[in-house]
Amino acid sequence: DADVTQTPRNRITKTGKRIMLECSQTKGHDRMYWYRQDPGLGLRLIYYSFDVKDINKGEISDGYSVSRQAQAKFSLSLESAIPNQTALYFCATSDLGGPTDTQYFGPGTRLTVL
């Protein structure tokens, strides 16, 4: 079974709809991240969480919100989806966050906003 899972894997929605993307991990890691990937651009950080009580904005948090329901679960919400939020979204986890720390990525959620 995958260590980091994301649901749904694909979603098509309309402008103005509220959307939630979910991420679960079985690695026991404290740190979780949400990224988006757009064609021709590098991964960009939306939000990150160091533990259940710690949520931080990344470089492109406008239009998004998150919830860390438990150590293993980190959800990303688009309160009112817009077409330029069409992208591939990745959840990732890491353990210590130190220099040699590796991030483990989920399989991605492809979101299309019409």
Next chain:
Amino acid sequence: KNEVEQSPQNLTAQEGEFITINCSYSVGISALHWLQQHPGGGIVSLFMLSSGKKKHGRLIATINIQEKHSSLHITASHPRDSAVYICAVRSRGSTLGRLYFGRGTQLTVWP
């Protein structure tokens, strides 16, 4: 300006060729990562480097901290190596130690 620049953006090779992908960065780093993203979208970590050179099978990664440059080499390339290769650096000196990602290099290896 992107903190991490990769070249080339796209690379096509014949099976068996030696491949080199380059990564240059502008921030002080504590580590550099090479990631592989397959057509299905999933991303896996290949290497983490803070100095020198690492080898795993046909893949070799090198880093020159003074020149702020890293290379990923693939020897005897194979069609299954076709993927996007992403360079990411972990910045030094911030509490997050955030990762800065390059835009990726699309590699296609033909039989």
